[in-house]
Amino acid sequence: MQKIKTVLLSYGMSGKVFHAPFLTIHPGFELLGSWERSKKLIQQDYPEVISYPTLESILQDKSINLVVVNTPVGTHFEYAKKVLLAGKHAVVEKAFTTTVAEAQELSTLAKEKGLKLAVFQNRRWDSDFKTVKKIIDDNLLGETVEAEFHFDRYNPNLSPKQHKETANSGAGILKDLGPHLIDQALFLFGLPNAVFADIQITREHSLVDDYLDILLYYPDFRVRLKAGFFVREAIPSYVIQGKKGSFLKPRGDVQEDNLKLGMKPNLTTWGAESDENQGLLHTEIKGKISKEKVATLHGNYYDFFEGVYQSIANDKTEPVTAQDGVNVMRIIEAAIQSSEWKKAINL
Template structure:
């Protein structure tokens, strides 16, 4: 199997938890190393790889693919450097901080003949994959409304300074927001218009930590919510159709397992506990049905396998730069809507 030599732009939580385990597990990737500014941590886990002192040193090395997993406000600058150096790129969410930046990177990758993927890993969460199947199976009838939540209970400010200082990439809209925005667009496509309420709710917070976004489609609405004061979790997904409803709590275990240092595999990885099954209450062939629905297996490996195939076989990236542009369009429209207290057409 042809190897893709891959390097990370940081080895904090993102590199250690979400990227390195899958890059080292997938037979098609060779993890070369990571840029490390102060803490030199990658060799504790991967003694054979390199710790680069600068991004220039990394880009001058024999590297095919670079993962841009630095703070959001740096994504555009670093991804541009990576593409100009002739390397393929995976860029963490949020893709960029503006639509214009996202469009420029997309055009640059196309011009250079390079692959550019956005790391929207939550498409391969077990809970979302189950919701996706329920909708594709059309067991709810015509969709009337959907509501997605990415809620937490955490009144404290993050110890990560870049997350709590005012900058172009900080705030919940560009942190948790891209997950549920991308999931909505993956299921339903771009809406016609957007209305949003973006607020600060935590004491001493300088950045937005609450979002309530309504996506207007021709015949239905999708509501996206995230905040830090939800002690008792709502269902993460609530879908209502003209025949029935589906409710699913957030249950994907991959992040928790990765934080514990567990290694991914293709058989038992990403399987939720049975008690997290979703509830389907609908009408099928004239009969009212109310039952638990088994959750599909989740696996972020699928994203990396998609990136591998896109580079080796010149197929489409699993999450394209165009997808990243669309998410940024919703984010920009949400900011405008909240500031002007109006519905914004796309």
């Protein structure tokens, strides 16, 4: 099996939790190390790897095949462009960039260079979302009438990470949690015809948006996306209404929490939710009304990395393409404009 030599551009929470554990269990990747600016932490977890002192030391190393751009959003475009110009494949964290123009430029550059460029939209491989997708794919609800996705939490405190709370082009809930919700909606339903959004600041002393309510207009149905920091009692994170029935699913994916505890992923038992978070399906099946709990599929971010491996080693399509990233940025830009103008924006 071809080994894809891979480097991270930071080893904070995302590198330690979301990337390194999967890169190191996948037989097709070799994690060479990470760029570390001040804290030198990666060798505590992986003694055999390198702590790179500069970005240039990574770009100049011809042995490196793939670079994971997992730095603050405002740096994604600059770093990803340098990576591609250096002839290396790239995985870029969400939000892909800060503008549609930046996203499109990266997409075009990757194609011109014959390189693979994937966006790390890992929430497609959450257990809860995978279950929702199967319910829709199996047509258990009939024609969709409306859907509502929530990414809610209760946390009135500001983040200790300065880049998250300083007003800049990459900060705020719209470019933090928003890309998860938007990507999931587009993955299920495609691009909408129009976007309406209400984006606010609700936390005391906050300088960045921390509440969003986005309405996506499709020809025959609507999709609402919501996220905020003042939801102490969560409602179902996924509510799908069809002409035959309903599906309600709480957010239940355990991967992030388990990874933060230092648990190592595997290919058998990983990503199994508790039964108490099973979704409720109330629908009509073969002429009979049925109301029952539905077993939740396992989630596993490994599948994203398997997709990246196949794209590089066997020239398959990336698991989340640069065009997917462009489309998410189109919704984000339309949402910003809609909130400012207080009107729906046609795409």
